[in-house]
Amino acid sequence: QQQVKQSPQSLIVQKGGISIINCAYENTAFDYFPWYQQFPGKGPALLIAIRPDVSEKKEGRFTISFNKSAKQFSLHIMDSQPGDSATYFCAASQGAQKLVFGQGTRLTINP
């Protein structure tokens, strides 16, 4: 029940396209859902996060869509750029407890 399932494992998108990564969770006590971006040799960097009382949050080219009834949330990257090529992790937490991470998606943006 602590798992967060992420798909796809890898994704290739053309420059200017929309990248979409999906996550599903089971624990309804989760109340915070962040997305992290990780470049090789670096630690995960917080990208954007959402609470379950909001269905969508947008920051620049990055949007989180949240479906509480389906227990799913997704990251959309609009106008994808080669610099967005990285591994993306969704995560979930309850209160100040540990983040439970998805398995990661390796995103490649072709120029």
Added chain:
Amino acid sequence: EAGVVQSPRYKIIEKKQPVAFWCNPISGHNTLYWYLQNLGQGPELLIRYENEEAVDDSQLPKDRFSAERLKGVDSTLKIQPAELGDSAVYLCASSLTGREQFFGPGTRLTVL
């Protein structure tokens, strides 16, 4: 504002040797986390501190791993003795709110 600082960045040791990792969190962040990240996977929590107190160490292999956070600031994670399977990246994160967690660059451990 300086981020989370970790050292060393890389460590190569022989199996059965001891190793220690150090973390300096973002100033003012009371909550500190140590995560383990295996290649191609998401980080997994080892231990969480609230100030000096370890409030969640349920995933820490206590037969060989230990951690401390003296004075509620810096923290050290130790492995003794190291095994081949301990090769991974050890990440430190800190949080002010208990929600947003900010990660350091990690220490990449290779056990030969």
